[in-house]
Amino acid sequence: MTAAPVVPAPARPVRALRVPLTAAGRMLRLELRRNVMPWLLPLTAGLFWFITYRPSMAYPPMWNLRAMTMQGTSLAVLVPTVVGAAAWLGSREGRHGMAELVSGTARPRWFRQLAAWAATTCWAVVAYLGCVGVLYGVTARQAAWGGPLWWPVVVGVASLPAFSALGFVAGALRPSRFTPPLVAVAAFLAFEISAQFIHGDHSYWQVSPLVAGPWEIGPDEGVATFYPYLPDLPIAQVMFLAGLTAALLGALGVPAGAGGRWLRGSAAATAVVGLVVAATAVGLAGTGRLDVHGMIAIPALHDAADDDPIRYSPVCSRTAVPVCLHPAYAGYLPVVVDALEPVLREVAGLPGAPARISQVAATYRQDPGNGVRIGRAGPPVSGTPPVFHLVLPSHLARRTATGDFAAEVRATVGRDLVDAVVGGGRGATPAQQAVADGMLRTSTLPPGSPAAAAARRFAALPAAARHAWLVDHLAALRTGDVTLGQLP
Amino acid sequence: MNVELIEVTRRFGRTRAVAGVTMEAGPGVLGLLGPNGAGKTSLLRMMATVIPPSSGRIRLLGRDPGGYGQRRQIRRGLGYVPQNLGYYPRFTVVEFVEYFALLKEMPPARVHHAVAAAVERVGLGDKARAKLATLSGGMLRRVGIAQAIVNEPELLLLDEPTAGLDPEQRVAFRALLRDLGQAATVVVSTHLVEDVGAACARVALMDRGRIVFRGTPDELAGRAEGTSAAGDAPLERGYSAVLAEVRS
Numbered sequence: 001m002t003a004a005p006v007v008p009a010p011a012r013p014v015r016a017l018r019v020p021l022t023a024a025g026r027m028l029r030l031e032l033r034r035n036v037m038p039w040l041l042p043l044t045a046g047l048f049w050f051i052t053y054r055p056s057m058a059y060p061p062m063w064n065l066r067a068m069t070m071q072g073t074s075l076a077v078l079v080p081t082v083v084g085a086a087a088w089l090g091s092r093e094g095r096h097g098m099a100e101l102v103s104g105t106a107r108p109r110w111f112r113q114l115a116a117w118a119a120t121t122c123w124a125v126v127a128y129l130g131c132v133g134v135l136y137g138v139t140a141r142q143a144a145w146g147g148p149l150w151w152p153v154v155v156g157v158a159s160l161p162a163f164s165a166l167g168f169v170a171g172a173l174r175p176s177r178f179t180p181p182l183v184a185v186a187a188f189l190a191f192e193i194s195a196q197f198i199h200g201d202h203s204y205w206q207v208s209p210l211v212a213g214p215w216e217i218g219p220d221e222g223v224a225t226f227y228p229y230l231p232d233l234p235i236a237q238v239m240f241l242a243g244l245t246a247a248l249l250g251a252l253g254v255p256a257g258a259g260g261r262w263l264r265g266s267a268a269a270t271a272v273v274g275l276v277v278a279a280t281a282v283g284l285a286g287t288g289r290l291d292v293h294g295m296i297a298i299p300a301l302h303d304a305a306d307d308d309p310i311r312y313s314p315v316c317s318r319t320a321v322p323v324c325l326h327p328a329y330a331g332y333l334p335v336v337v338d339a340l341e342p343v344l345r346e347v348a349g350l351p352g353a354p355a356r357i358s359q360v361a362a363t364y365r366q367d368p369g370n371g372v373r374i375g376r377a378g379p380p381v382s383g384t385p386p387v388f389h390l391v392l393p394s395h396l397a398r399r400t401a402t403g404d405f406a407a408e409v410r411a412t413v414g415r416d417l418v419d420a421v422v423g424g425g426r427g428a429t430p431a432q433q434a435v436a437d438g439m440l441r442t443s444t445l446p447p448g449s450p451a452a453a454a455a456r457r458f459a460a461l462p463a464a465a466r467h468a469w470l471v472d473h474l475a476a477l478r479t480g481d482v483t484l485g486q487l488p
Numbered sequence: 489m490n491v492e493l494i495e496v497t498r499r500f501g502r503t504r505a506v507a508g509v510t511m512e513a514g515p516g517v518l519g520l521l522g523p524n525g526a527g528k529t530s531l532l533r534m535m536a537t538v539i540p541p542s543s544g545r546i547r548l549l550g551r552d553p554g555g556y557g558q559r560r561q562i563r564r565g566l567g568y569v570p571q572n573l574g575y576y577p578r579f580t581v582v583e584f585v586e587y588f589a590l591l592k593e594m595p596p597a598r599v600h601h602a603v604a605a606a607v608e609r610v611g612l613g614d615k616a617r618a619k620l621a622t623l624s625g626g627m628l629r630r631v632g633i634a635q636a637i638v639n640e641p642e643l644l645l646l647d648e649p650t651a652g653l654d655p656e657q658r659v660a661f662r663a664l665l666r667d668l669g670q671a672a673t674v675v676v677s678t679h680l681v682e683d684v685g686a687a688c689a690r691v692a693l694m695d696r697g698r699i700v701f702r703g704t705p706d707e708l709a710g711r712a713e714g715t716s717a718a719g720d721a722p723l724e725r726g727y728s729a730v731l732a733e734v735r736s
Binding site: 021022025026034092096097100101102112259260261 | 556570576578635
């Protein structure tokens with residue numbers, strides 16, 4: 001130490017700033033540089049790869065599936081790390097015995113707390129966007145149609161300040177080295193458990209940022225493919241998260257010592273407004289309903305323009321009866337064509353047989369409890385020439401092998417198709433059931449029953465004989481005027 | 489006067505740490521001496537606006553620290569090194585001092601130069617980029633002093649500032665104190681009487697929450713004349729004599 005009034009240059013001079021920063025900017029820069037979050041980035045990246053990236057990549061390369069999977073799982077990755085890091089920062093003054101030193105400085109305590117919180121949040125957002133960028137980048141190279149869904153990303157980004165504020169407040173209130181791990185685990189468990197309380201489309205718990213659509217369905221190909229991704233629930237979630245963030249940060253500024261009267265009043269007002277906004281968002285989420293397109297619509301936030309279908313050009317097979325799918329499903333076209341080809345061969349040329357198979361949007365209906373019924377709007381066949389409206393099975397990704405998927409298509413779509421031609425379905429006559437089973441070579445009838453025996457008999461006929469009989473008797477079969485005994 | 493205390497008391501539960509202190513201090517170095525538990529740290533913490541007095545009146549730098557706005561004004565011109573200096577181990581010396589420069593609301597344009605000056609002034613120029621976790625106790629003490637003087641305070645409060653410093657550093661520190669005391673009011677709480685003798689123009693001796701002596705170091709040393717007070721140096725003997733007189 002010297003008493004020299006003139007200061008010589010330091011041995012290793014401090015580099016001058018190129019861009020003049022405000023005090024808040026300089027404070028944030030310091031906090032960013034010495035934040036604990038960068039140390040957690042490798043862990044975050046590893047968890048993201050394991051919990052989010054791998055499961056997302058297991059889904060078909062469809063934007064809706066990847067985005068909806070990403071929203072829930074990536075937040076599960078970031079909750080413990082962000083909450084823990086923020087709690088570590090929040091408890092920093094207490095753990096390092098700095099409270100005495102900093103409390104004698106001019107700037108309000110709220111200022112330095114907000115700077116530390118903001119730095120943690122910035123790092124979390126960078127980590128999150130980096131992870132999302134990788135996932136979306138890979139999906140962009142694989143997806144056959146469409147573009148990124150941004151609302152799940154917005155919800156994810158909006159979650160991070162709230163998690164960070166939650167951890168920071170916990171750390172500031174209980175400055176101990178045990179607080180960060182405890183609050184991180186508690187937040188993770190609370191976050192994951194909250195989703196288990198969702199029952200039906202009117203649940204208030206849908207406000208949880210884990211929820212990217214109807215919770216009972218999960219990521220589903222049919223959602224946000226034919227119709228836009230509804231922003232209703234994401235808007236409510238962002239409102240909730242923003243409100244929660246404001247309430248938590250406002251609460252930090254209320255205690256005596258946080259600042260002057262004006263500042264503490266502002267902090268209290270921020271906290272109250274945040275609480276009101278968060279409560280409003282919870283209320284809005286509770287008014288949600290499952291719309292027919294498979295998204296949660298909130299009447300107060302709903303824009304009717306979002307109900308207009310998305311225009312697209314279908315991809316069609318070059319078969320005698322063209323099979324046309326939504327371009328997002330282009331990858332499934334060969335499998336669907338192969339699965340339906342035997343059925344189409346059976347019905348080709350029959351009166352009323354479809355001239356084209358065209359995929360349509362599935363419809364979704366909330367059943368009591370947590371059930372959702374996925375079906376088709378309108379009749380299976382309509383128009384002139386007749387067009388069969390195809391609804392592909394949902395949750396394609398769960399069909400682990402192509403063979404499983406083809407069998408499912410044959411069993412469901414093929415059955416629909418035959419039923420539409422011979423007049424089957426609910427209330428079908430035994431003769432209609434037997435003919436349908438015979439054409440599909442399935443055995444859905446009670447073993448040993450006359451209908452099962454007739455089905456076996458019909459299936460055993462040469463294809464030409466079956467076809468000839470159907471040409472002659474299809475009209476009577478459709479009207480239910482053919483008995484089992486009249487089957488060949 | 490930069491420091492005006494009138495009948496200031498401070499209680500912690502039933503314990504009266506400061507029991508009616510009245511004092512004034514202008515520019516110069518004031519040494520605050522006293523045995524352990526005399527109330528020096530509590531008095532300093534009140535002057536640092538960290539804790540309010542239980543009763544009495546305090547004016548610092550011509551302002552009343554009771555109101556938030558004035559307290560904030562005072563803090564802009566205040567430097568404080570507490571007895572137990574906390575620090576963020578992952579900050580570098582420069583970052584730590586810059587952190588406090590910003591907390592003291594220094595104009596951002598001045599921060600860079602002021603930080604470099606403060607770091608150099610405490611002799612840590614060659615350690616400017618070192619993380620605090622890598623520094624010795626004495627160096628950390630100097631970092632604490634650097635953060636206290638970075639805003640060129642009008643009122644500098646130092647609680648046991650030389651604890652952990654080696655003799656060479658202590659000599660340099662005394663010189664720094666004398667230099668700072670030319671323009672600012674410096675209050676140094678210490679139990680090392682040689683620090684007071686070397687650096688302080690005035691000295692106050694506290695015992696059981698009260699100021700029992702106020703004067704120059706020479707006057708304190710003179711109080712030992714004609715007594716059999718214990719001590720190796722005149723100031724120590726004066727210190728012992730005053731305490732013995734008060735307690736008798």
